[in-house]
Amino acid sequence: MKHFLFLLLLLPFLASTQNTLRSINSPDKKVAVSIGLNKTGEPFYKISFHGKTIVDWSRLGFQAREADLQSGYTLLNATTSTFDETWKPVWGEVAQIRNHYNELRYTLGHRQLGSAVAIVFRVFNDGIGFRYDFLMKDVESRRLTFTDELTEFQMTGDHTAWWIPGDFDSNEHVYSTSKISAIDCASYNKEYAIATQHIVKMKNTQTPITMRTADGTHLAIAEAALADFGALHLETDVKSLKFKAFLISTADSTVKSINTIPFHTPWRVILLSKDAAGILQSKLIINLNEPCKIPDVSWIKPQKYVGVWWEMHVGLSTWDYEATADMMAATGREVKGKHGANTDNVLRYVDFAAKYGFDGVLVEGWNTGWKDWFGKLKDEVFDFTKPYPDFDMDRISRYAKEKGVKIIAHHETSSAVPSYERQMDAACAYMKKNGQNSVKTGYVGKIIPRGEWHDGQWMNNHYLRVAERTAQNQIMVDMHEPVRPSGWHRTWPNWLASEATRGNEFNAWSSGNPPEHECILPFTRSLGGPIDYTPGIFEVRMSTYDPKKTEIVHTTVAKQLALYVTLYSPLQMAADLPENYEKRLDVFQFIRDVPVDWDDTKILQASIGDHMTVVRKEKGSQNWYLGSITDENPHQFKATLDFLMPGKEYEATIYSDGKGAHWKDNPYPVSIRKTTVKRGDVLNLSLAAGGGCAVSFKAK
Known part of the structure; x- marks a missing residue:
């Protein structure tokens, strides 16, 4: 009617x-x-x-x-x-x-x-x-x-x-x-x-x-x-x-x-x-976006990285050198552990990145300003050229260069945006002086100028100013807490990714992301551009770090692998601690292998909020990678391999949920098997509740 x-x-x-x-x-x-x-x-x-x-x-x-x-x-x-x-x-x-x-x-x-x-x-x-x-x-x-x-x-x-x-x-x-x-x-x-x-x-x-x-x-x-x-x-x-x-x-x-x-x-x-x-x-x-405005794009490179980041979210260390006020304190949690961005710890991450073939190391909490930053609406908080006393920039920069690893800068602004814009030229010069070609920006808290909003006209112009200014300095940027993307990566391809969503970090200290969350994001948030979701968590129970904590990552470990394929980004983090990866190097191999740049993508199946299976072809290669994920329900799927090159055999390494796997009750088991496949073969995928499957197909 x-x-x-x-x-x-x-x-x-x-x-x-x-x-x-x-x-x-x-x-x-x-x-x-x-x-x-x-x-x-x-x-x-x-x-x-x-x-x-x-x-x-x-x-x-x-x-x-x-x-x-x-x-x-x-x-x-x-x-x-x-x-x-x-x-x-x-x-x-x-x-x-x-x-x-x-x-x-x-x-x-x-x-x-x-x-x-x-x-x-x-x-x-x-x-x-x-x-x-x-x-x-x-x-x-x-x-x-x-x-x-x-x-x-x-x-x-x-x-x-x-x-x-x-x-x-x-x-x-x-x-x-x-x-x-x-x-x-x-x-x-x-x-x-x-x-x-x-x-x-x-x-x-x-x-x-x-x-x-x-x-x-x-x-x-x-x-x-x-x-x-x-x-x-x-x-x-x-x-x-x-x-x-x-x-x-x-x-x-x-x-x-x-x-x-x-x-x-x-x-x-x-x-x-x-x-x-x-x-x-x-x-x-x-x-619908304008063509690329950067004349020379040869310096723009997709990358995988590790970082001094997750250890703060799980409470092992702090962003703040003085250990008096940081994210944990701001959310009412006990501040514990030492300052994470200290020289020895960063060098440990550089060694890990070099050993396992990662491009960069993100370092959060390296610069002064974290003592009194959260929710204060202060205009002058961070100095983007002044490290904390225990962070030896010269030594770290030299060592990273020797190891063939890039340090990824972190510029948390606490949403004091005019202060950041005043410092941007100096910050970019400081990055270039120290061999850094990537920066992660952050906009936690209420915006200054007061009364402006993260998604309002003033801030939307700011994000584009950052993309343009960093491009002028041949610096790639990953923005956290910005407006959701709308295709600007065509015009400014140095803007590799944005968070702009409820990312994996929420699983460390909140009610978390339900198992269906990652089955919805590709159909909603990701439509406008890449997402820096920070997958790859192997130790999914926070009680490992503190017996009083009950938070969990709401996936199986196998699903964490599959996210590298299903949630597209040219910038992918192996977000967990190095020691957690070294305990499971066989499972970690998929994260080491999976590319971040592609020649082709095919959707084998998709049901929003329920399940999806994606395959992608590595750029400049005949290798393919598959990611399949499900929500809180188990899922079975027969994947026909008609995307493989005719007349060629492939070695398939299949990382699937192990026996008895379940996102809540038993998230850890991962079964790994290898087999030879060719075009037209069928793989039977069996996903546990909240689970996933990741497969590499390497041409012989």
Whole structure:
């Protein structure tokens, strides 16, 4: 009945669009978009997929202080074009990417605005992207103060949705699975509230949000090329099943964004597929980003690393030299152990990295400022060129160079962002002086300038400034606690990865990540770009380090191996302690072997939140790697090896859950066996509850 009433409301609109209605299809004609104006000059659009309406007539537009941009538009012109290219990413899941779409440029005049607005639709075979181009008309530029975005997404059914709360300050949430009509952040917060969060409306979700319709069609609402704008959240009308754009505000809570014409918004994206695998394989978001802006990319290298990091999370050492205030103290836990980033300990990690073939060693807690940093809203906290007294930078740098290992710098800002920007030139020069070509940045806590948000316009511009400034210094960057990615790794491929999710660290000191978590991330958070999830934990019970601790990693050890394949990133950490790996070198061999750059990727099976199996082909090689994971339920799957090269034999090393394995009751057993396989053979995969399987296929 509610959809019938919605159609009745639309009848005046449908009757008034005849002169302004325009349509465009995807190259394969399976995706269709229509756009038109109603009698008051409001723009509306509609999307169909395989002949079925996916997004019913939905409003487009904005509200601004300077002009009412909701209505009053007239159609100036509508032009179409086709684009088709194949380009090669610097690194990635595949060696080359096809960028093929049909474009409709729907240009509108607006008397009050005094300039034109083009709504640009790009229609791909696997979805659409659209944005608003505010065009210069007069010689003098004009500022717009946006107070609301009116873009809507009218769903055609009460789909199953995978979502996290619309939090201005964090992406570090557990995913919920519910019908659209049941989206409710209030009930979510009763179980999973986190320390740094700001949720203004209990029916709001972040993007990407991924959904499955009753007939199995999969769709995701996301955004691409986020710049100079607040991140896109969605306000849910649980009765009409409509999503409306809700932008992160500026420090002025009544303002979403301030921009100067001419400019364009980020792309609003709808991915479409007949199954879950197609959502994973889409390259639509990265294709909507600009080509690489770095002239020489020869210095950008995917890498595997270890680091002085997990030992702090499990309570064996501290970030803080004085051992008075660090993450443990800030969360109410006892501070124990010594300062982790001391010279002897770092040299031990360098030796381990060199011995087992890792590219780098991350060192957290090396610089002054950790004594009084957490939640203080202090503008001057860290010095990014001043080590603690027990950290001999010269000695460590020389030793790492001799061993062929790079030290990865760590710049925790405590979200005192202006201070970090003032120090960036000096910090980059200091890194280069000491032979460091990578940095991990961090943004824990409330943002300074006060009132700004992690996902707001000001911070989104900051992240891009960091990417550009580090690129100018030939430094690669891994950002933690930033906005979720939107495909910028095409434009700035030195931005290797982001955290922007509830990572593995939460398993060390909280209720943790449920077994389904890693089966949801590839279909949601990872759609916009690589994730630094820090897998590879072998000692999954925290009681090993402190008998009073009850926290566990909610996977089997075999699943930790499989995550290196299922959660894509060109930057992968072997996150556990060196001594835990050396106890199980046979299992550790997979982490040593698995690449971080690929020529091809195939999805063998996928069911969001339940299970998935991925195979990837090593760049410049005939070797393949398989990762298969499941949620809290056991899973069996027959993997047909039709991806292997014809006429060639492979040695398959299979790392699977051992006898009696279970993520909670018995997470440790890993069975390792070798066999010879060829194209067309079938592998029977048996995954334990919360388990996984990892396989290397090495060409003979």
